[in-house]
Amino acid sequence: MNRLLVIGYGMTAHRLVEEVRSRDRGNRWRITVLGEERHEAYNRIALTDRLRGVREADLKLRGQDDRGIQVRTRTRAAAIDRRAHEVVTAEGERLPYDALVLATGAAPARPPLPGAELRGCYVYRTLDDVNAIRRAAETAPGKRAVIVGGGLLGLETAEALRRHLGVRPHVVEAARHLMPAQLDPAAAELLATGLGRRGIHLHAGLPLRSVDAGPDGAATGVTLADETRLRADLVVFTAGTRPRDDLAATADLPRADRGGYLVDEDCRTPDPAIWAIGDCAAIHGRRTGTVAPGHHMAATVAGHLTGNPTPPPPLSPAEPSTVLKLPGVEVASMGDPHAAGDGTIELTYAHPAPAPRYAKLILDPEANTLRAAILLGHPTAYPRLHALIGRELPSPAEQLLT
Amino acid sequence: MIVGGGPVGHRVAERLCHHGHEGPVTLLDAEPGPAYHRVLLPALLDGSLTPADLNLPDLNDLNDLNDLPGVTVRHGVSAAGVDRRRQEVRTTEHDRLPYDTLVLATGARPHLPPVPGLRHASGWLIDGVTGLRSRTDCARVRGEEIVVLGGGPLGVEAAAALRRAGRRVTLVHPGPYPLDDRLDAGAGEVLTRHLAGLGVGLELGRIAAEVRPGKIALDDEWLLPWDTLLCCTGVRPRTRLAEAAGLAVRTGVLVDAEGRTNDPAVRAVGDCAEPGGSLYDGWEQAETVARSLTGASAPHGTAARRPVFRLRVPGLTLGVLGEGKGDAGDEIVTYRDPARGRYARLSLDATGRLRAGVLTGLPQALATLTQLYATDTPLPESRLALLLGRPAPRGGPLPELPPEAVVCRCNNVTKGALAAAWEEGARTREALAEATRATTGCGSCADDLKVLCREFAEVEA
Numbered sequence: 057m058n059r060l061l062v063i064g065y066g067m068t069a070h071r072l073v074e075e076v077r078s079r080d081r082g083n084r085w086r087i088t089v090l091g092e093e094r095h096e097a098y099n100r101i102a103l104t105d106r107l108r109g110v111r112e113a114d115l116k117l118r119g120q121d122d123r124g125i126q127v128r129t130r131t132r133a134a135a136i137d138r139r140a141h142e143v144v145t146a147e148g149e150r151l152p153y154d155a156l157v158l159a160t161g162a163a164p165a166r167p168p169l170p171g172a173e174l175r176g177c178y179v180y181r182t183l184d185d186v187n188a189i190r191r192a193a194e195t196a197p198g199k200r201a202v203i204v205g206g207g208l209l210g211l212e213t214a215e216a217l218r219r220h221l222g223v224r225p226h227v228v229e230a231a232r233h234l235m236p237a238q239l240d241p242a243a244a245e246l247l248a249t250g251l252g253r254r255g256i257h258l259h260a261g262l263p264l265r266s267v268d269a270g271p272d273g274a275a276t277g278v279t280l281a282d283e284t285r286l287r288a289d290l291v292v293f294t295a296g297t298r299p300r301d302d303l304a305a306t307a308d309l310p311r312a313d314r315g316g317y318l319v320d321e322d323c324r325t326p327d328p329a330i331w332a333i334g335d336c337a338a339i340h341g342r343r344t345g346t347v348a349p350g351h352h353m354a355a356t357v358a359g360h361l362t363g364n365p366t367p368p369p370p371l372s373p374a375e376p377s378t379v380l381k382l383p384g385v386e387v388a389s390m391g392d393p394h395a396a397g398d399g400t401i402e403l404t405y406a407h408p409a410p411a412p413r414y415a416k417l418i419l420d421p422e423a424n425t426l427r428a429a430i431l432l433g434h435p436t437a438y439p440r441l442h443a444l445i446g447r448e449l450p451s452p453a454e455q456l457l458t
Numbered sequence: 459m460i461v462g463g464g465p466v467g468h469r470v471a472e473r474l475c476h477h478g479h480e481g482p483v484t485l486l487d488a489e490p491g492p493a494y495h496r497v498l499l500p501a502l503l504d505g506s507l508t509p510a511d512l513n514l515p516d517l518n519d520l521n522d523l524n525d526l527p528g529v530t531v532r533h534g535v536s537a538a539g540v541d542r543r544r545q546e547v548r549t550t551e552h553d554r555l556p557y558d559t560l561v562l563a564t565g566a567r568p569h570l571p572p573v574p575g576l577r578h579a580s581g582w583l584i585d586g587v588t589g590l591r592s593r594t595d596c597a598r599v600r601g602e603e604i605v606v607l608g609g610g611p612l613g614v615e616a617a618a619a620l621r622r623a624g625r626r627v628t629l630v631h632p633g634p635y636p637l638d639d640r641l642d643a644g645a646g647e648v649l650t651r652h653l654a655g656l657g658v659g660l661e662l663g664r665i666a667a668e669v670r671p672g673k674i675a676l677d678d679e680w681l682l683p684w685d686t687l688l689c690c691t692g693v694r695p696r697t698r699l700a701e702a703a704g705l706a707v708r709t710g711v712l713v714d715a716e717g718r719t720n721d722p723a724v725r726a727v728g729d730c731a732e733p734g735g736s737l738y739d740g741w742e743q744a745e746t747v748a749r750s751l752t753g754a755s756a757p758h759g760t761a762a763r764r765p766v767f768r769l770r771v772p773g774l775t776l777g778v779l780g781e782g783k784g785d786a787g788d789e790i791v792t793y794r795d796p797a798r799g800r801y802a803r804l805s806l807d808a809t810g811r812l813r814a815g816v817l818t819g820l821p822q823a824l825a826t827l828t829q830l831y832a833t834d835t836p837l838p839e840s841r842l843a844l845l846l847g848r849p850a851p852r853g854g855p856l857p858e859l860p861p862e863a864v865v866c867r868c869n870n871v872t873k874g875a876l877a878a879a880w881e882e883g884a885r886t887r888e889a890l891a892e893a894t895r896a897t898t899g900c901g902s903c904a905d906d907l908k909v910l911c912r913e914f915a916e917v918e919a
Contacts, residue, residue, distance in 0.1 A: 404790075
């Protein structure tokens with residue numbers, strides 16, 4: 057029997073275990089998973105559901121067939137001893153492995169600003185983080201929150217706090233517009249208008265300067281770069297993550313320039329017994345940070361471990377794709393809408409009123425193939441266009457948007 | 459009696475004949491030669507047209523067409539004064555010519571910016587400085603180094619023509635890009651790149667601060683050398699004659715919808731009139747006045763003006779349909795192909811009719827859209843096919859998703875995989891989720907799965 061040790065028990069680690077178990081017909085692998093949190097694996101991308109009161113149990117990922125699987129929660133790996141083929145836990149326990157998969161994920165970034173550590177400041181990454189935010193919102197006297205970060209997570213959080221917990225959210229985004237990675241200025245402006253109508257206030261193009269404390273030492277508000285002050289009972293940081301790759305230093309494994317364990321397209325580190333998947337992995341230096349590539353990596357590694365290295369079906373060329381589904385404001389981006397410059401063509405359709413709609417299609421230089429798209433207010437067009445990314449447009453683009 | 463032999467005065471005479479004006483027509487033209495297309499003047503600067511190419515048809519030729527008294531053109535003669543009480547024009551030749559109706563078509567003169575050093579103390583322009591309003595002005599352009607002030611249509615066309623003729627040209631324009639009062643930023647970027655590609659130096663966001671012989675200082679203290687300083691900084695109506703005659707003048711001679719001044723026997727058309735504007739307006743005004751004087755019926759479609767502007771720069775198609783930059787509208791379509799210098803921005807109303815548009819690099823689309831715009835016809839559904847001049851793709855029902863289409867993005871589950879699971883007995887959303895993991899990530903594909911379940915069931919039925 058071979059020993060597979062998995063560090064981290066997030067969504068990709070869960071998927072890896074599931075994939076290995078379902079492929080490992082001969083029960084060759086005995087699997088140990090080390091999870092830092094007190095919870096078993098849960099659906100991280102559905103965490104905002106917790107703010108609307110979904111039970112913790114309903115967020116759990118489905119249970120593993122527990123043949124030969126040992127899950128150890130509240131266990132942190134402190135070091136890798138590559139020579140001994142052992143992982144050392146924070147408690148000093150040594151766990152041997154034949155194959156080691158690093159699935160340590162990413163940590164939320166808390167900006168190095170005055171007051172960012174005050175009571176009342178929260179990051180948003182784990183189930184416990186969200187539980188804490190929920191408790192704070194329920195007891196917030198003024199029902200005011202500042203969300204730092206106008207990306208997908210920040211906007212979802214703002215909407216959930218507003219809708220389910222009666223909080224008045226202000227979103228602060230340092231970039232010039234919302235969801236800068238996914239949207240262009242025109243779509244972002246329409247989105248901002250739609251959110252404003254729902255009572256979500258936006259402050260774009262303004263970095264945060266500080267979180268301000270009241271007499272009891274808890275956060276009472278924030279100050280923006282232009283001296284604007286916003287009052288807040290809670291401040292939630294949703295802007296950015298960094299890969300958790302600190303085990304690299306203990307094992308002399310290479311890291312990518314912008315962080316993450318450096319791996320090849322099979323997710324293997326230079327040590328053939330050690331793999332990395334998910335948010336902590338940088339395939340040829342590139343990190344992704346969404347769930348679909350993580351699942352793909354999990355399937356890839358499971359294939360190698362179980363002797364069937366046929367790569368899983370390739371990801372859609374529409375990845376990375378993003379959907380923000382708020383009633384009346386549906387925003388989606390697919391493909392990389394910012395990858396212009398090599399002769400691509402942009403086609404946009406804007407209907408400013410009464411219900412704003414906007415679509416940007418990015419086509420190849422011959423204007424035949426759809427490469428990327430941004431949609432706002434076109435909920436039914438999303439699956440259609442997502443399926444067409446990388447393919448020739450079969451019918452008038454206008455019709456696809458209806 | 460028509461005063462002014464420019465294109466608009468010429469057009470009034472021609473239209474009067476066309477509509478069968480029964481009395482004699484006299485046209486006073488201060489220039490010695492025949493009338494010509496003023497807007498084509500930049501084409502003389504690179505020799506793509508000769509001076510004779512600009513000539514308008516000789517009005518004397520019209521006289522043979524019918525038995526009417528016809529047109530008498532007097533070149534080199536202009537009006538020195540108008541005696542409205544006697545209905546007489548006093549000419550520079552000291553003749554007194556009577557009129558029943560007087561049409562003023564005195565045009566406009568170049569407006570030069572109030573830059574220190576542009577003029578001698580006497581008020582005369584210093585040597586080498588000129589506007590661009592006549593063939594004589596074109597002949598004044600000399601030397602290697604040309605600085606063009608003003609990035610309107612005339613300045614842009616002149617700069618491009620002079621550059622093509624091998625001169626070193628710098629265009630100085632206060633706006634962020636040339637033609638910024640007509641173009642949106644997208645089209646402006648294409649134009650800017652085209653001019654830069656021709657080798658025209660561009661000083662944008664700059665105005666002239668001081669002129670010295672052979673040198674001009676911009677407001678950022680940058681110094682440019684020049685042999686000719688070409689001022690394309692707009693025009694002002696020529697109204698001296700009208701003012702001396704006591705007619706109502708604001709910027710131009712004030713006129714009503716049929717070109718009447720406050721003296722019903724005197725009309726004004728073209729650039730000297732207010733509202734004046736581009737030659738397009740001038741032609742419409744000439745037509746209107748000619749119809750009004752001959753009792754012909756008003757032309758069709760006078761309800762809505764549909765102005766069309768096309769820039770004359772060889773190698774770059776640039777057209778503006780309608781007014782404004784096309785921001786208002788029920789639908790705004792943009793097309794951007796920077797690598798090929800193609801750009802379009804179309805504003806449509808709710809019925810799909812064009813209200814305004816800017817196009818660059820799309821000659822066929824510009825021609826089609828100009829037609830659709832002029833006839834107020836709704837655009838075809840496929841704007842992309844229209845812009846690219848392709849046959850419209852078949853409409854028909856929307857195609858179904860192909861099997862390799864990814865339905866659940868989080869788990870990379872294709873429609874084909876879902877169909878296979880359905881075949882194997884997973885007949886509900888929950889069963890499909892169990893079999894394929896679809897919907898178990900962010901859950902945003904749940905509705906799509908419902909639709910697919912219906913589709914699978916229909917296929918089976």
